[in-house]
Amino acid sequence: MPRDETASALRAAQRSPAFAEDYPMTTRPCASSSVPSPNTDRPDDPPIEADFWRIVQMALGVDSDRARVREWYRTENIRELDGKTAQELVQMGEADRVIGFLRSIRRGYRD
Known part of the structure; x- marks a missing residue:
């Protein structure tokens, strides 16, 4: 598959609801590193x-x-x-x- 067709197919797949369920980490924004972790058991260093x-x-x-x-x-x-x-x-x-x-x-x- 040529590069343009591959990119187009990936964009279409990412818009589909099934894709979001199968690969949730790739479609949702990442947490900001400046947001403190709610886990207080872990030291910061x-x-x-x-x-x-x-x-x-x-x-x-x-x-x-x-x-x-x-x-x-x-x-x-x-x-x-x-x-x-x-x-x-x-x-x-x-x-x-x-x-x-x-x-x-x-x-x-x-x-």
């Missing part, structure tokens, strides 16, 4: 956010209750990690220590 989600995913392997995991992340002082919370360690750039701690729990080295 991208590297910290990535570490946060890595740790939460590992912690969910230990305890499947999301609310308890979030609470643990923010408030539980971890004796083996100098009495700091996972959140404090992530903010200090020491997410790998928290990951190692969670791995030791998952391997059965600690309760």
Whole structure:
């Protein structure tokens, strides 16, 4: 199909109701990046956010209750990690220590 016919066919398909149902992300406007996310669980800093989600995913392997995991992340002082919370360690750039701690729990080295 020549390029003009292909473009014309795509425009026609995008106007059809079936297309909107099959491919909703391609026909609706994207949210503005300046609109704050309603999710308050995610820190704003991208590297910290990535570490946060890595740790939460590992912690969910230990305890499947999301609310308890979030609470643990923010408030539980971890004796083996100098009495700091996972959140404090992530903010200090020491997410790998928290990951190692969670791995030791998952391997059965600690309760």
